[in-house]
Amino acid sequence: xxxxxxxxxxxxxxxxxxxxxxxxxxxxxxxxxxxxxxxxxxxxxxxxxxxxxxxxxxxxxxxxxxxxxxxxxxxxxxxxxxxxxxxxxxxxxxxxxxxxxxxxxxxxxxxxxxxxxxxxxxxxxxxxxxxxxxxxxxxxxxxxxxxxxxxxxxxxxxxxxxxxxxxxxxxxxxxxxxxxxxxxxxxxxxxxxxxxxxxxxxxxxxxxxxxxxxxxxxxxxxxxxxxxxxxxxxxxxxxxxxxxxxxxxxxxxxxxxxxxxxxxxxxxxxxxxxxxxxxxxxxxxxxxxxxxxxxxxxxxxxxxxxxxxxxxxxxxxxxxxxxxxxxxxxxxxxxxxxxxxxxxxxxxxxxxxxxxxxxxxxxxxxxxxxxxxxxxxxxxxxxxxxxxxxxxxxxxxxxx
Amino acid sequence: xxxxxxxxxxxxxxxxxxxxxxxxxxxxxxxxxxxxxxxxxxxxxxxxxxxxxxxxxxxxxxxxxxxxxxxxxxxxxxxxxxxxxxxxxxxxxxxxxxxxxxxxxxxxxxxxxxxxxxxxxxxxxxxxxxxxxxxxxxxxxxxxxxxxxxxxxxxxxxxxxxxxxxxxxxxxxxxxxxxxxxxxxxxxxxxxxxxxxxxxxxxxxxxxxxxxxxxxxxxxxxxxxxxxxxxxxxxxxxxxxxxxxxxxxxxxxxxxxxxxxxxxxxxxxxxxxxxxxxxxxxxxxxxxxxxxxxxxxxxxxxxxxxxxxxxxxxxxxxxxxxxxxxxxxxxxxxxxxxxxxxxxxxxxxxxxxxxxxxxxxxxxxxxxxxxxxxxxxxxxxxxxxxxxxxxxxxxxxxxx
Numbered sequence: 114x115x116x117x118x119x120x121x122x123x124x125x126x127x128x129x130x131x132x133x134x135x136x137x138x139x140x141x142x143x144x145x146x147x148x149x150x151x152x153x154x155x156x157x158x159x160x161x162x163x164x165x166x167x168x169x170x171x172x173x174x175x176x177x178x179x180x181x182x183x184x185x186x187x188x189x190x191x192x193x194x195x196x197x198x199x200x201x202x203x204x205x206x207x208x209x210x211x212x213x214x215x216x217x218x219x220x221x222x223x224x225x226x227x228x229x230x231x232x233x234x235x236x237x238x239x240x241x242x243x244x245x246x247x248x249x250x251x252x253x254x255x256x257x258x259x260x261x262x263x264x265x266x267x268x269x270x271x272x273x274x275x276x277x278x279x280x281x282x283x284x285x286x287x288x289x290x291x292x293x294x295x296x297x298x299x300x301x302x303x304x305x306x307x308x309x310x311x312x313x314x315x316x317x318x319x320x321x322x323x324x325x326x327x328x329x330x331x332x333x334x335x336x337x338x339x340x341x342x343x344x345x346x347x348x349x350x351x352x353x354x355x356x357x358x359x360x361x362x363x364x365x366x367x368x369x370x371x372x373x374x375x376x377x378x379x380x381x382x383x384x385x386x387x388x389x390x391x392x393x394x395x396x397x398x399x400x401x402x403x404x405x406x407x408x409x410x411x412x413x414x415x416x417x418x419x420x421x422x423x424x425x426x427x428x429x430x431x432x433x434x435x436x437x438x439x440x441x442x443x444x445x446x447x448x449x450x451x452x453x454x455x456x457x458x459x460x461x462x463x464x465x466x467x468x469x470x471x472x473x474x475x476x477x478x479x480x481x482x483x484x485x486x487x488x489x490x491x492x493x494x495x496x497x498x499x500x501x502x503x504x505x506x507x508x509x510x511x512x513x
Numbered sequence: 514x515x516x517x518x519x520x521x522x523x524x525x526x527x528x529x530x531x532x533x534x535x536x537x538x539x540x541x542x543x544x545x546x547x548x549x550x551x552x553x554x555x556x557x558x559x560x561x562x563x564x565x566x567x568x569x570x571x572x573x574x575x576x577x578x579x580x581x582x583x584x585x586x587x588x589x590x591x592x593x594x595x596x597x598x599x600x601x602x603x604x605x606x607x608x609x610x611x612x613x614x615x616x617x618x619x620x621x622x623x624x625x626x627x628x629x630x631x632x633x634x635x636x637x638x639x640x641x642x643x644x645x646x647x648x649x650x651x652x653x654x655x656x657x658x659x660x661x662x663x664x665x666x667x668x669x670x671x672x673x674x675x676x677x678x679x680x681x682x683x684x685x686x687x688x689x690x691x692x693x694x695x696x697x698x699x700x701x702x703x704x705x706x707x708x709x710x711x712x713x714x715x716x717x718x719x720x721x722x723x724x725x726x727x728x729x730x731x732x733x734x735x736x737x738x739x740x741x742x743x744x745x746x747x748x749x750x751x752x753x754x755x756x757x758x759x760x761x762x763x764x765x766x767x768x769x770x771x772x773x774x775x776x777x778x779x780x781x782x783x784x785x786x787x788x789x790x791x792x793x794x795x796x797x798x799x800x801x802x803x804x805x806x807x808x809x810x811x812x813x814x815x816x817x818x819x820x821x822x823x824x825x826x827x828x829x830x831x832x833x834x835x836x837x838x839x840x841x842x843x844x845x846x847x848x849x850x851x852x853x854x855x856x857x858x859x860x861x862x863x864x865x866x867x868x869x870x871x872x873x874x875x876x877x878x879x880x881x882x883x884x885x886x887x888x889x890x891x892x893x894x895x896x897x898x899x900x901x902x903x904x905x906x907x908x909x910x911x912x913x
Binding site: 403 | 532533539543545637644653655656658800801804817820824
C-alpha cells in the first residue's frame with residue numbers, strides 16, 4: 114500500500130481525492146499497489162466532508178510520519194508550499210504538484226533535492242492541466258532535438274478569444290460573460306495579461322533546453338488590447354487570433370515570449386478552441402507533433418496529479434530522470450527575433466506605408482483605416498518603422 | 514555505455530542508426546549513458562555503408578554477446594522476428610520494435626517473457642509512427658478509465674482521402690498518384706483495405722482494456738468504395754470522410770472497428786490531414802485528449818524506436834509496468850453497436866425512405882439520386898431496413 118497526503122483541500126486537492134476514489138481499480142493496477150489517502154492538510158473546517166477524519170491542520174504530523182510515501186501539493190502559491198515541499202523531499206517523500214508558480218520559481222532546486230534524497234518531484238499538472246505534456250517531453254521525445262514549443266496554455270484567454278472570433282464581440286463584453294460563467298476570475302489579470310501562460314512556457318522551455326528559464330525574463334503581452342475589429346481583419350486573412358506562448362531556438366539563442374498572434378487556419382493550433390489547450394512541438398526527427406486536451410478544471414488537473422502519484426509509486430527509491438539544471442539560460446532579446454506583423458493604420462498613410470514597408474496589399478474592412486501584413490523583419494526593425502507611422506492603430510504578430 | 518544491436522537495416526533500422534548518430538548528445542543525456550550501436554543484423558550486403566563494419570549476418574553472435582543490452586527489432590513480419598525477439602528477451606536483452614504485425618499477434622506473450630527476465634519489450638513505434646501514444650497510455654493516462662480510442666492510424670489512406678476531399682478526385686486516380694509519389698505501396702491492400710489500421714487499433718485496444726484484443730476479430734472495412742460523390746455529400750453536411758480505427762466501451766462490451774466515417778468539422782480529428790495521424794482519447798476524468806503527428810516515415814518512426822531505447826536504458830534490470838494480459842477479450846458484436854448512417858439512394862425511393870427511416874432531410878447534389886442521414890440505430894437494424902431499399906447506392910457511418 115502506498116500512502117498519500119494531500120496538501121490543500123481546494124479545487125484540485127479535492128479533485129485528487131475524487132479521482133483516486135472513482136478510478137481506484139484502474140489506478141491500483143497501473144501503480145502496482147493500492148493508493149490510499151492517509152491525510153488531507155487544510156486549515157479550514159470541513160464538518161460534512163466524507164473524508165473529514167483524514168483532515169489535519171498540523172503539517173509536522175505528516176512530515177514526521179514514515180508511512181507517508183507521497184505528498185500531493187495542491188496548495189498553490191509560493192509559501193508555505195515551497196517550505197513544505199522542500200521538507201517533504203528532504204525526508205524522502207516524493208511530491209506531486211499542480212503549482213505552476215512554485216515549479217516556475219524553484220523547479221530545479223526542488224528537483225535537485227528530490228534527486229539527493231532518492232525521491233521524485235513531479236509536476237505534470239502544472240502545464241496544460243490534464244494534457245500529458247511533461248511526461249511526453251521527459252520520457253517520449255527523448256530522441257529529439259526540440260526546436261520550438263508553441264502552446265495555447267491558458268483556457269480563459271482561449272475561451273475569450275474564441276468567443277470574440279465567433280460572435281464578433283468585444284473583449285470587455287466577453288470577459289464579463291466569462292466571469293459570470295466562472296471561466297474567468299474576478300481579478301482576471303493573471304490570465305488576460307498572460308502571466309499564467311508565462312509561468313507555463315517557462316517550465317516547458319526549461320525542459321526543452323535542460324537549463325533554467327526564468328519566467329521573469331520572458332517577454333509577456335496579454336490580450337486586453339485585442340478588439341472585435343482585429344478579428345475582422347483576421348477573418349479576411351483566413352486566420353484567427355490566439356494567445357501563444359512560445360519558445361524557439363534561433364541562431365541568436367532561445368527566444369521565449371507570450372503574446373497574441375494571428376495564426377493561419379491550416380495551423381494545427383487554429384482549431385484549438387474554447388477552454389481547450391494544446392502544445393505544438395517542432396523537433397528535428399519527428400517534425401511536428403501536438404498534444405491536445407483540457408488545460409484546466411478540477412478533474413483533468415487532478416487526473417494529472419494522480420498520474421504523477423502512480424509514477425512515484427512505480428519508482429519508490431529511484432529518481433526519474435528529469436533534465437532541468439539550476440543554471441539559468443540567457444534568453445536572446447525578443448527585439449532581435451524575426452517575424453511578419455499585421456498592422457492597422459489610419460486612412461491616408463498609404464504612401465508612408467509603401468515607403469516604409471514596400472508594396473503591400475491593403476485590407477479594408479473598417480471605414481477610416483486599412484490593414485496590411487509586413488514582410489518578415491526583426492521586432493527592432495519593425496518598431497523603428499512603426500515609429501514613423503504617425504497614425505498606427507495596432508499591430509499583431511503573425512505566427513508563420 | 515549501453516550497447517545496442519539493430520535487427521534489419523531497412524528504412525526504419527537505418528533511421529534508428531541515423532537518429533542515434535545525429536542526436537547523440539541529447540540522447541546520451543536523456544538516457545543517462547552513452548548509447549552505442551554494436552551490431553547491425555542484415556543478410557544483405559552494404560559495401561559502401563559507413564557502418565559496414567558493424568553489419569553481421571549471424572544472429573547467434575549478437576544473442577550470445579553479453580555486452581549487448583538492447584535489441585531494436587526493425588525487421589517487420591512475424592518470422593524470424595518473433596523467434597529472435599523471444600530469444601533476446603529470454604537472455605535478458607530488452608527489445609524495442611516498430612513491428613506492429615508482431616506486437617498485434619504476440620505482444621502479451623513477449624511482454625510476459627520480458628517480465629520473467631527482468632527486461633523490457635517496448636513498441637512505441639508500432640502505432641502512430643513518431644507520435645508518443647503508447648507511453649502516454651501506459652505512463653500518463655494512468656488515473657483514467659478510458660472509454661474510447663479513435664485514431665487516424667494510417668497515413669496512406671489519410672493522404673488519399675484528404676486529396677479526394679480537396680481535389681474532388683476519384684479513389685483510383687488519387688491512389689495511382691500516391692503510388693507514384695511513394696506514399697502508397699505497389700500492392701496497397703494493407704493500407705487501403707484497413708489491415709494496417711486494424712493491427713494498430715488492436716494494440717491500442719489491448720492497452721486500453723488491459724487484456725488481449727485479437728486483431729482478427731476486429732471488424733475492418735477499407736476505403737476502396739469511397740467515391741468523389743460521397744465527398745460532395747460530406748461537404749454539404751459540413752463533414753469529411755476519414756478512415757477511423759475505433760475501440761469503444763459500450764453497455765454491450767467493447768466494440769472495435771476500422772471503417773470510413775463521416776466526421777464533423779468541429780471534431781478534433783477533422784483537421785488531421787495528409788499523411789498525419791492522430792489518436793483521440795475519451796476518458797472519464799480528463800475528457801477528450803488528442804495526440805497528433807507524423808504517423809509514418811523513416812525518421813519519425815526511428816525516433817520512437819530510439820525513445821524506447823532510452824527508456825530501456827533508464828530501466829536496466831527493471832521491467833516497466835505495461836498492463837496487457839494474455840487473456841483474450843470477447844469483443845461485442847459490431848452489429849449491436851449504434852450510430853447514425855449517411856445513405857445514398859436512387860431517385861424515386863423517397864416514400865420508401867420515409868416509411869423506413871421517418872421524415873428525413875433529402876440532400877441533392879447528384880442527378881438521379883439523393884442522400885439522407887438516419888437517426889441513431891444499431892448496425893443490425895440499419896441492415897434490415899437497408900435491405901428494403903432496392904436501389905441503395907452506398908452507406909457511410911457517421912462519427913457522432
